[in-house]
Amino acid sequence: MLSNIVGNTVQGEDFFDREHELDRVLERLETDNVLLLAPRRVGKTSLMYRVREKDKELGRLAAYLDLLSAVAKNPEGEPLRVLQSVLGARVQDPEQRDRQLRYLIDVLQSDGYLVLESERYRFRSALLRDFWARRILV
Numbered sequence: 525m526l527s528n529i530v531g532n533t534v535q536g537e538d539f540f541d542r543e544h545e546l547d548r549v550l551e552r553l554e555t556d557n558v559l560l561l562a563p564r565r566v567g568k569t570s571l572m573y574r575v576r577e578k579d580k581e582l583g584r585l586a587a588y589l590d591l592l593s594a595v596a597k598n599p600e601g602e603p604l605r606v607l608q609s610v611l612g613a614r615v616q617d618p619e620q621r622d623r624q625l626r627y628l629i630d631v632l633q634s635d636g637y638l639v640l641e642s643e644r645y646r647f648r649s650a651l652l653r654d655f656w657a658r659r660i661l662v
């Protein structure tokens with residue numbers, strides 16, 4: 525049965541349409557990274573969940589990692605090795621893991637979310653961290 529859930533990401537059979545976007549993302553992921561940018565509440569996270577489901581159906585390794593939530597949990601910030609171990613639990617090949625992590629951190633730094641200070645990655649602003657922590661700690 526379809527249900528209309530407001531406020532949460534949608535998964536499984538609640539996910540509607542987006543076939544075109546889904547195909548494009550899956551195709552790109554064969555050779556590239558994908559950075560999905562869209563205004564708030566457009567359905568980015570739901571699409572990513574659908575990509576993960578589809579990848580599993582196709583027998584490919586799929587994992588969802590919320591890097592900002594990992595950083596938000598610790599007010600002191602997290603050292604790179606902790607982030608490596610978070611990602612390493614899902615991506616076995618250390619070279620692939622480091623490449624993907626470097627890419628993610630570069631994006632988050634250049635977008636102004638994270639800064640590197642005393643060997644730790646932390647949120648640039650306490651307000652931003654609080655906002656993110658509230659999202660995950662509910």
Ligand SMILES: Nc1ncnc2c1ncn2[C@@H]1O[C@H](COP(=O)(O)OP(=O)(O)OP(=O)(O)O)[C@@H](O)[C@H]1O
Pocket residue numbers: 528529530531532533534538539540541542562563564565566567568569570571
């Ligand atoms: N494919 C879809 N089918 C049905 N409903 C959807 C779909 N995509 C998004 N929605 C609806 O839109 C809302 C926002 O979706 P989602 O949380 O995935 O967006 P988002 O772009 O990740 O938002 P945010 O910017 O807050 O992170 C969901 O609560 C859901 O009700």
Ligand SMILES: [Mg+2]
Pocket residue numbers: 568569570
């Ligand atoms: Mg989202």
